[in-house]
Amino acid sequence: MLFTPGPTEMTDVIRQIGAQPLPYFRSPDYCSHVQDLTAKLRVLFGTRQTPLTVTASGTGGMEMALVNLFSPGEEVIYINGGTFGAKWGQMARDLGLTAVEFAVPHGHDIDVQALLTQIGPQTRGLLLSGHETSTGQRFDIKSICQALAGRDCLSVIDGVSAIGCDPFEMDAWQADCAIACSQKGLACMPGLVFVTFSERALHRLRQTRHHRSYFDARVYLDNIGRGMLPFTPAMHAGFQVAAMLERILATGLSAHLGAIEQRAQGFRKTMKAAGFAAFAQSPSNALSSLRLPAGVQATALAGRMRQNHDAILPLNPTKAEDFIRVSHMGAQTSEQLAQLAQWLSIEVKAMQVCSS
Structure with a gap:
């Protein structure tokens, strides 16, 4: 039996969905499914914004956030409290950003006041995780996001293995971008990542000067309203997630x-x-x-x-x-x-x- 933080054990009902015949992904019925899935994801994220469904791993969602919200050369600070915090920094550097580390001892809380002191007027974004999966440490992202709401610094949350397990309220906490995926807290097959942008993040992504293609959020946003995904999706994963969210929302x-x-x-x-x-x-x-x-x-x-x-x-x-x-x-x-x-x-x- 799996006791791993993704993939996880699936229920028989969810697993059987992965064996069902697939419809055409441009059909009216499938577009209705995408619209229904999007509505359910709003509840999961705690937002009025529109979660985007992307066929990729959690890492793909992180890259979507970086290339849409920041231009090459801009400064971002990343919380390094373990493997996945360090990953934020490496990805930011790979994509041409100026990545500044804020180190946290493994398994420890973030010193929020010390962090806020390090964020200067040149800092365009803060990259952090809902929890650091490599250590099990949950961070106080609510306090951090709310503290940044009055600054020109976007909070970007890797919630890949936190959302669906730990409380998260994107709008109430004033987070600017959040990422979840199918095979962690939602206990479905791998294949989908979900990325949500706040109102001010949406404004930023229309101005960013980063080269974008598959992960261009503008293309997803232009299509999602009519239930269209711009590229061939991981359809079985989408049906599984919709069924899992239906079950979760039925009980609350x-x-x-x-x-x-x-x-x-x-x-x-x-x-x-x-x-x-x-x-x-x-x-x-x-x-x-x-x-x-x-x-x-x-x-x-x-x-x-x-x-x-x-x-x-x-x-x-x-x-x-x-x-x-x-x-x-x-x-x-x-x-x-x-x-x-x-x-x-x-x-x-x-x-x-x-x-x-």
Whole structure:
């Protein structure tokens, strides 16, 4: 079973949608589907703006944000609190921007006041993540976005694995751009990324002097109103996401988020009782990061969990060996997490015996 932060386990209903025959993607019925999907995505993002559906990975959504909102040479600050924060910086540099790092120790909160002090009049954007998936640390993006609302500096949120797991209200928090995708909190197949721009971000993207083609948001915006996507979409993923959002909205988004939070907190409570401390200061609902005892390495533990229990845990992209990550996304129950906790305790004890 997958305990990874994307792809995740899917329900049987969602998985079966991936085997259904496909319509023509320019047909009236499919255009109606796109319009319905867009309306549901507005609720997920907490916005009156129009989320764009793009066939790409989460990284593609990040590139769409960068090439549409910033011109070559402009300064952006990126929050580097782990692998995916560092990725913002690398992508910005690759695309010709001046990328300035604001470093945060792994697993720690952002010092918001120190960050705001570093943002100057030349800073055109702040690139950050809803949470840092490589550490499990959730950031206070609400306070940061609201603080930037009065400055000429756009807040760009990588919510790829946060939106759909952690609370997010784009309009209320005054975020300028946010990115989500199909295979993380929505627990569908990979293939789609969703990108939403605020009103002032829409104004900026009409002025930006960056070369754009496939990720030109203007083309998507010009077509989305009539339910058209400019390029051939990952259609099965779109049908899956629409069905998943239908289910989420039937019970309420807050109830969906609350169920994930309850699973995460229950798992952490069990692991704490077994002697495992949290790695992240402010954990995301989406995943738990647990400190490992001395002499137990994350890569070896993940290997034992896969081999002995068919439980797939993610390796740490930071290369850190002192903590393990467990995802709470997807089709997962508290009973399965309780079993996982038992297996983790067994394997850690076995590794300690071997190392003594």
